[in-house]
Amino acid sequence: MSEIPQTASYDVKVKGPEAGDDILAMSCDEIARVMEESGQKRFRGRQIYEWLHIRHAGSFDDMTNLPKALRQELAGRFHIPALREEEVLTSRIDGTRKFLFALDDGNVIESVLMRYSYGLTACISSQAGCRMGCRFCASTIGGRVRDLSAGEMIRQVTRMSEAAGERIGHVVIMGSGEPLDNYDNLVRFLRIMGDPEGECLSLRDITVSTCGIVPDIYRLAGEGLPVTLALSLHAPSQEKRERLMPIAKKYPLGEVMEAMKAYYEKTGRRITFEYSCVDGENTSPRDAAMLADLVRGMNCHINLIPVNPVEERPYRRPERPRIEAFRGMLEKRGISVTIRREMGRDINGACGQLRHRYLDGRL
Ligand code: SAH
Secondary structure: OOOOOOOOOOOOOOOOOOOOOEEHHOOOOHHHHHHHHHHOOOOHHHHHHHHHHOOOOOOHHOOOOHHHHHHHHHHEEEEEEEEEEEEEEEEEOOOOOEEEEOOOOOOOEEOOOOOOOOEEEEEEEOOEOOOOOOOOOHHHOOOEEEEHHHHHHHHHHHHHHHHHOOOEEEEEOOOOOOOOHHHHHHHHHHHHHOOOOOOOOOOOHHHEOOOOHHHHHHHHHHOOOOOOOEEEEOOOOOOHHHHOOOOHHHOOOOOOOHHHHHHHHHHHEEEEEEEEOOOOOOOHHHHHHHHHHOOOOEEEEEEEEEOOOOOOOOOOOHHHHHHHHHHHHHHHHHOOOOOOOOOHHHHHHOOOOHHHHHHHOOO
């Protein structure tokens, strides 16, 4: 990924304390091992893990069944990421909530909580900012500032669950950032979220969305994690895709499609393709025919997303009838396709726009 320049990042507003290791990112076994190595009983590991992932303790002081000296030792060595609610916008239409969370070092990230018929879905960020440079996306405007730790990803889910007073049943990693560009933290996040003795979310109910980093798609396929993989496709040809997504130059369409097929073959998980509909770019009858040819024979679903206009970018969404016609053309060719229902229309800044406005002092 080194060819992609890291564009200027924002200065953080508040400097946080020098953080220790993110203990939320550690498995129960890893914590138990650290306990043993420091002369403690192994069962302390499970106690700590349960405080973190079942009771969602915010500090070591909350862990009242641990000796005080141990709590102090833990606090000196480890860090429990906290997310401070900087701003919450609630949709009057469907109750969708957008959270702007401040991290301990002052960076801010966005997360969204949506209610569907099957329960609550959390949309979380994987990085502060992003360096993939997709033309229509607000998250990429200031570049990538930093990767999020696994604990910072977990806490987005648990904080929103606390705010809702309800369990979250589905997680989509479709907020700011490219999850496969933060691979190790992503995999840690997935393993901990899926642990039946901790957060206990079915991995089948987690979707990882990627712009198509080919080697990491193969790597993820081999992790034994049955998550759904969504590819941000957005165009049916290499030429058009490159125009919208610079990453396509590095990982050409043919290679990305092969990798997605391999992901399906290895995991048995149906593939999702995201396709942002952009006026004048990718919704012609010819685009529909090419798209149908591209995915023919794959066990997949296409999600059409009317593009969210971003002030700094010239892209607009096509008229609704045009998107519906595009869907019709795909359906006629036997493709499973939906137009993504827009959640929180009234608070609907595009991905990363809330954070972007905040950083610009416009919030
Ligand atoms: N980096 C990951 C996750 C990012 S966001 C990825 O590329 O998949 C999740 C989806 O929202 C992606 O498909 C992304 O391309 C899309 N998206 C970003 N900005 C958008 C906008 N302004 N309008 C519509 N979709 C957008």
